Amino acid sequence: MSSASDVAARVVRVRGLATRIGGRILVRDVTFDLHSGEVLGVVGASGSGKSVLLRTIVGLVSAAAGTIEIFGDELSRHGRADLRRFGTRWGVLFQDGALFSSLTVAENIMVPLREQLRLSQALMHEIAALKIALVGLPPDTADKFPAMLSGGMRKRAGLARALALDPKLLFLDEPTAGLDPIAATEFDGLVRDLKESLGLTVFMVTHDLDSLIAICDRIAVIVDQHVIIGTLAELVGNPHPWIQAYFRGPRGRAAQIAEAANG
Amino acid sequence: MAQSIEQTRDGDALVLRPRGRWVVAEAQALDDRLGEIRAGAARRVRIDLAGVEAMDTTGAWLLFRLKRGLEAGGAAVSVDHVGAELAPLLTQIEKRQTSPVKPPRRGFGPIVLLAHIGFRTVELLRLTRALLAFFGEVAITFARTATRPRRLRFTPMVAQMQRAGVSALGIVGLLSFLVGIVMTYIGAQQLKPYGAEIFTVNLLAVGFLRELGGLMAAIIIAGRSGSAFTAEIGAMIVNEEVDAMRTLGLDPIEVLVVPRILGLILTLPFLTFWADFTGLAGGAVICRLSLDIPLTTFLAQLHSAVSLWSVFLGIIKAPFFAVCIALIGCNEGLLVTRSAESVGRRTTQSVVQAIFLVIVLDALFSIFFNELGI
Numbered sequence: 001m002s003s004a005s006d007v008a009a010r011v012v013r014v015r016g017l018a019t020r021i022g023g024r025i026l027v028r029d030v031t032f033d034l035h036s037g038e039v040l041g042v043v044g045a046s047g048s049g050k051s052v053l054l055r056t057i058v059g060l061v062s063a064a065a066g067t068i069e070i071f072g073d074e075l076s077r078h079g080r081a082d083l084r085r086f087g088t089r090w091g092v093l094f095q096d097g098a099l100f101s102s103l104t105v106a107e108n109i110m111v112p113l114r115e116q117l118r119l120s121q122a123l124m125h126e127i128a129a130l131k132i133a134l135v136g137l138p139p140d141t142a143d144k145f146p147a148m149l150s151g152g153m154r155k156r157a158g159l160a161r162a163l164a165l166d167p168k169l170l171f172l173d174e175p176t177a178g179l180d181p182i183a184a185t186e187f188d189g190l191v192r193d194l195k196e197s198l199g200l201t202v203f204m205v206t207h208d209l210d211s212l213i214a215i216c217d218r219i220a221v222i223v224d225q226h227v228i229i230g231t232l233a234e235l236v237g238n239p240h241p242w243i244q245a246y247f248r249g250p251r252g253r254a255a256q257i258a259e260a261a262n263g
Numbered sequence: 264m265a266q267s268i269e270q271t272r273d274g275d276a277l278v279l280r281p282r283g284r285w286v287v288a289e290a291q292a293l294d295d296r297l298g299e300i301r302a303g304a305a306r307r308v309r310i311d312l313a314g315v316e317a318m319d320t321t322g323a324w325l326l327f328r329l330k331r332g333l334e335a336g337g338a339a340v341s342v343d344h345v346g347a348e349l350a351p352l353l354t355q356i357e358k359r360q361t362s363p364v365k366p367p368r369r370g371f372g373p374i375v376l377l378a379h380i381g382f383r384t385v386e387l388l389r390l391t392r393a394l395l396a397f398f399g400e401v402a403i404t405f406a407r408t409a410t411r412p413r414r415l416r417f418t419p420m421v422a423q424m425q426r427a428g429v430s431a432l433g434i435v436g437l438l439s440f441l442v443g444i445v446m447t448y449i450g451a452q453q454l455k456p457y458g459a460e461i462f463t464v465n466l467l468a469v470g471f472l473r474e475l476g477g478l479m480a481a482i483i484i485a486g487r488s489g490s491a492f493t494a495e496i497g498a499m500i501v502n503e504e505v506d507a508m509r510t511l512g513l514d515p516i517e518v519l520v521v522p523r524i525l526g527l528i529l530t531l532p533f534l535t536f537w538a539d540f541t542g543l544a545g546g547a548v549i550c551r552l553s554l555d556i557p558l559t560t561f562l563a564q565l566h567s568a569v570s571l572w573s574v575f576l577g578i579i580k581a582p583f584f585a586v587c588i589a590l591i592g593c594n595e596g597l598l599v600t601r602s603a604e605s606v607g608r609r610t611t612q613s614v615v616q617a618i619f620l621v622i623v624l625d626a627l628f629s630i631f632f633n634e635l636g637i
Contacts, residue, residue, distance in 0.1 A: 101602030119291045127290070130324045133359035147601040166287050166319035190355065197352030198319055 009036040010072070011169055011201045012057065017066030019049055019056045025064060026052050030227045032220065036168070037195060039202040040229075041212045043246065044222030050205040051095065053222070054171055057203065058092055070169070090169040091162030095177075097154035099146040105132065105157045106142035112164045131160040136186055151178045156187075163194075172204040176211050188214045209247075221246070268296055269314075277305035277338075279329075282314035285322025293325050300329065308333050313344040323349075323356045397594045401524065404516045416522045423526030427488040428534060434487070439471075439479050439538040443545025446470060451554050460554050464561055465568040467546040472573045476539035478625060480531060481584035485617035489592035492523055493613040496596025497606040505597070515597065524589040531585040532578045539577060576637065580628050587624060588617045 012034035019026045026049030034040055044050045055061045057068055059075050068075045071089060099108050106128040113124050132142055135156040146154055155178060162170060175191075176184040192215050194200045206212060212219055213232065220229045223242045228235070236247050269280040279300065285293060310330065312318075318326075330340045345353060370378070408414050450463040496519055499505050505515050543565070550556040556564075595613035599605050 102604030113287075117288060117290070120294070123290060123294050126328075127287070127321055127324070130320065130356070130359070134320060134355065136359075145602065163320065164287075166321060193351040193355045194320070197323075197348055197350075197355070199348070 010034070011036050011038075011070065012203065013067075013069040014057065015067045017053075017056065017068060018064040019052045019061065020064035021049070021052050021061065025225065027222055027225050027227055028065070030066065032227070032229050034201055034203060036201055037199045038218065039191065039195060039204060039216045040218050040220055041216035042203070042205045042220045042222065043207065043212070045242065048222040050222060051173055053227075054173055054203065054205055058090070058171055089167055090171060091165070091167040092171045093155070093158045093162045093173060093175055095173045096151065097146065097156075097158030099154060099157055099161065101146050104143050104145055105137070105149070105160070108146070108157065109161050109164050112161065116165060127164070128160075131163055132157075134163065134190065135160045136183065136190070152180070152183065155179065156183075159187075166198065168199065168201060170200055170202045170204075172202060172206075174205055174207065176206065176208045181210075184208060184210065185214075187211075191215050268300065270300070272305070273309070275305060276307040276309055277303070279308065279310045280314050281310070281312065281326070282316075284316050285318040285325065287319055287321040290321050290325065293322070297325060297329050300333075306338055308338045308340045310340065310342045311344055312342060312346070312349065315346075315349075318349055318352065320352065320356065323352050327353070327356050393598070394591070394594055397597075398590060401516055401520055401590065401593075404514065404521055405524075408517065408521055414517060415525075416518060419518075420522040420526045423523050424530050426491070427484060427527055428530035431484060431487055431534060432537060435480055435483050435534050435538050436541040438483060439476065439542040440545035442475060442479060443467065443471065443542035444549050446475075446542075447546040447549040447554075451549075461556065461560070461564055463554065464546070464550065464556070464564040467543065468565050468568045469573065471542040471546075472539050472569055472577045474577070474625070474629075476542055477535045477577045477580050477584065478621070479542070480534040480538040480581065481588065481621045481625075482618055484527070484531060484534065484585075485588045485621060486614055488527065489588045489617040490610050490614050492589060492592030493596040493599075493610045494606060496593060497599035497609055500597065500599045501601050501603070501606065519596075520589075520593040523593055524586060527585040527589040528582045531588075532581040535578050535581040536574075539574065572637075576632065580625065583624055583628075584621050587620045591617045591620065 010033050012032075014033075015031050017030040018028040019030070030053065032040075042050050042053065052061060056063050057070075057075075059068075099105070100111065103111070106125065109128040109131050110124045113119055113127060119127070129139065129142060132139065137153060137156050137160070141149070141153065141157065146157070149157065155175065159172075159175065162172075170191075176187055179187060188211050191200070191202060191204075195202065195215070202215075204211070204216070206216075216232070218229055218231055219235055220227050221235060221238075221240075221243055223240055228238065228240070228243070230238070235243055238244070267282050269282065271278045271280070283289070310326070312326075315322075326342075330342065333340050342353070446467050447463055450466040451460050454460050454462055454466075496505070499519075505519075508515050508518060547558060547561050550561050551558060592613050595609040595616070599609050
């Protein structure tokens with residue numbers, strides 16, 4: 001295995017992407033590369049199209065313009081048919097977990113295992129238990145139905161399902177929203193460790209500044225229908241009023257950011 | 264290269280050299296191999312990871328499980344040549360306590376069946392009680408609405424009438440027309456040997472006006488609108504909209520249930536009349552085309568066969584059917600729990616129960632009318 005730094009393998013390549021929902025263009029001219037082992041955080045005002053950008057890249061929403069390549073494979077403009085091919089190679093965590101409500105948590109995690117691999121029942125249960133422990137859920141969650149879980153627990157169970165096949169690429173939609181600060185910190189630690197051990201590449205929509213500082217290598221900000229990508233230090237220096245308000249506002253913990261940016 | 268585990272002895276120590284890709288895709292093969300490994304007499308076990316090409320969380324878990332298993336057997340286990348990037352992964356895995364998950368136990372067949380029957384019986388009783396309680400609650404809300412008519416949600420009610428009534432005209436009309444045709448053919452076939460074809464009209468008129476028209480309309484509406492009530496309210500429960508209503512001081516029964524029940528009560532009699540009309544029209548067409556009974560004769564025979572009273576007897580049942588359908592539809596909707604499967608199950612139940620109750624009620628009406636001699 002090679003460390004993340006010398007593998008500059010391009011995992012995601014987006015060129016000139018425009019996203020659209022209901023005939024309205026949300027962002028245009030999105031161009032960026034995501035390299036192996038990199039964590040990209042996406043921030044932006046509510047309704048600016050962060051989630052739609054994520055959904056477009058994974059092919060749930062068709063793009064208005066532009067190309068998306070993942071692992072060197074182009075996702076065709078109307079990507080639904082392609083999703084099957086990619087299903088084993090990425091994991092997606094939706095905002096509210098999007099667990100299958102008629103299955104228990106363990107069964108939810110076993111869905112991708114059962115679909116994609118041939119494993120014995122006992123081994124699948126073991127893997128499910130492992131993933132449940134990995135995301136920090138108590139073991140008895142395995143037999144619970146999603147309706148019996150709190151929002152934060154559903155989110156973690158959703159992450160456990162996204163991690164079921166140990167994908168190389170992870171899309172997270174607000175993974176720490178709704179978690180208590182301790183759980184959120186643990187979550188950041190988990191993502192960092194997985195990133196280091198597995199060379200995991202993460203595309204993460206988030207509002208959590210702590211996550212941005214702790215685990216994101218680069219940050220993409222959506223402002224005025226455009227995406228500005230840079231490191232934390234670069235963005236803090238960006239004069240755009242929204243970016244300034246975001247990073248330097250009362251919640252922006254300016255000192256902490258300055259420290260992280262310099263250090 | 265395929266994954267493998269090389270075993271060698273080094274004095275009193277067992278050396279394991281796992282090789283290849285320790286990833287989830289190979290998990291089953293790995294698991295099978297690992298089952299064969301025994302520490303035996305060895306007091307020390309050294310696991311050398313130098314040959315591992317790739318490892319993910321599942322591979323790390325299998326390794327950890329192997330280590331734990333050997334340690335439980337009394338051997339001292341050390342792991343060597345852990346790559347710099349593997350260390351955090353192994354720490355993560357070791358940090359998490361997993362407890363073995365037992366696959367669900369399957370019971371003894373006949374006992375499971377018995378338990379199932381018991382469970383369903385209790386559930387049925389509970390459901391009946393819940394429906395009665397719901398009926399009471401709705402009745403109280405109705406009474407409250409009656410004393411303060413301004414609380415009636417007029418616009419949603421009219422919207423329900425539009426959706427349950429006006430939009431159903433096509434399907435109710437078409438199906439009744441077809442049933443009218445079928446009944447006329449069958450009646451004519453039976454009566455022809457006696458030269459009494461003209462009485463086909465009597466059969467059709469009494470059958471449709473007293474029974475079939477109302478039943479057709481009620482059953483179609485149970486399938487069409489009863490299910491819609493359950494699914495709509497159920498989806499609102501899943502989406503926490505009903506809870507939101509309660510916290511806003513709105514009564515879901517007043518806002519969701521009353522307009523639906525009232526709307527259906529006002530709509531179903533008209534649909535019944537429409538079903539009567541189209542059913543007779545279907546009969547009239549067949550009488551004209553295959554039985555050579557012209558429309559004027561048909562109408563004259565119709566006039567002598569039934570009175571306005573028959574039409575009324577058919578239509579008077581409609582509001583009762585409507586209450587049944589809407590009440591069950593809304594009750595099942597409110598019983599939905601927050602899962603997609605529950606919406607589906609409740610919707611099915613709602614339609615089955617509504618059709619069942621409509622037919623039971625219709626039978627009761629028949630007995631009642633018969634006893635009254637009408």
